Structure formats: structure tokens, C-alpha cells
Amino acid sequence: MTICPLCQTLAPPDPRRAFGATRPTNVVARQFLRLRQTSLATVLIVLFASVGYAQTPITNPSDDTPDFRVQVWGFIVADFSTRVWSYFELRRTLEEGLPSLTVTNDPAEFMRAELALANSIRVAREGAKQGEIFTTTISVEFRRVLLLEMDASTWAAIMDDNPGEFSHRINGTYPKKRPHSTVPPNVLALLPSLPEDIQYRFLGRHLILYDMRANVILDRIPHAIHVHGVMK
Secondary structure: OOEEEOOOOEOOOOOOOOOOOOOOOOHHHHHHHHHHHHHHHHHHHHHHOOOOOOOOOOOOOOOOOOOOOHHHOOOOHHHHHHHHHHHHHHHHHHHHOOOOOOOOOOHHHHHHHHHHHHHHHHHHHHOOOOOOOOHHHHHHHHHHHHHHOOHHHHHHHHHHOOOOOOOOOOOOEEOOOOOOOOHHHHHHHHOOOOOOOOEEOOOOOEEEEEEEEOOOEEEEOOOOOOOOOOOO
């Protein structure tokens, strides 16, 4: 028996509790379902945002510092990370049974292993086009973030060892004789994290996604950098 809060008298027991029934009402059930869906989405976003960097950014260890990447990117980072990690899993599967890319004193042996992996990737991604990872929406956000961070010193750092623009295609090989551009720490700190051996690189003002393990160009954002008053 329970006491009615209005009349302060004993109220009859709730029949739903009489035999230990705990099934919620339709309203509560719908609220619980929405809570589960929201929690799952939050877990996924945190999972993608917490992955280690292949190009390690400089971060502030203070717990009181807001994560600017989350504020800038929102849900875009989840879409991008899903696409990148899908490729990473594809590469991991393709590596099974192939020669191992280990440290060796024989450059030819390493080149054979790298080429075997690259060829497998090209077959698996046959017909890959620009925009499969850097979608239109994702590209817009990348350009916006790069514009926010761009100044004279950042532009100078990007141009350090920058190979300049050269003819390249998706799934194509990055020329061995071309240098790799510097990606400044302040830029890396804002860009979504990447799996091991996958990197951001600049070709002039274009941004590419580069698999250094297979020496393959995965995708690109043409004219990713738009700067005013800092380019000469």
C-alpha cells in the first residue's frame, strides 16, 4: 500500500507493481529509445575523435581547454572518419598474404612489397574518383577551417618542401622524386585524426589524402587553401 500525496490516505497498490512488473509505458519507452540512440551517436563521435594521429598534432593537456575541432567540425568529422577508416580496414585486409613491409637493407625488397600492396589497392578501388572520401560537404568544411587558420607563417610552413602542383590522379602513385610538404602543427591540431600511415599533404594549394604505406594518392581537395594578403 502507498500513501496518496493529495489526500494523505492509503491508496490502493498499483496493479503494474503488484507482481514486480517493470515494463514502462509507451511514453517512457519512446524516451528511453531516444536516449539510447543519442548515447550511441555520442559514443561513435567520441570514438572517431579519439583515434591516434598518424601526423601527431600539438595539443594542450589541460582538461579545461575546449576541443576546438569538435566545435568547428560538428558531425562532419564522423562522416569523414567513417570513410577513412573504411579504407584503412580495406587496406588491412588486402595486406593479408602480401609480402610484409618491414625494415630491410634491400630497397628492392621493400619496393616489391610496396608495389604489391599498391596494386591490390588499385584493383580493390578500381574506378575510384575524387570526392569519395573528401565529399563536397567535407571539402567545404576543410577549406573553411584552413582559411580560419591561414596566416603568413602558416602559409610559409606549408610551402616548405612543397612539391608544387603536378599531374596526379586518384589511386595514382606519389612520385618518389617529389618532396613531401610540411603540414604545420597548428593545422594538424584542427584537422580530423587519421589512421596509421595515412597523411594529409599539400601539392601547391591542393590538399591530398596520402597513403604513405602504399605510396598511393587516395583523394584530393582542389584549391583547398584560399588566402588573402599572405601569398606572394
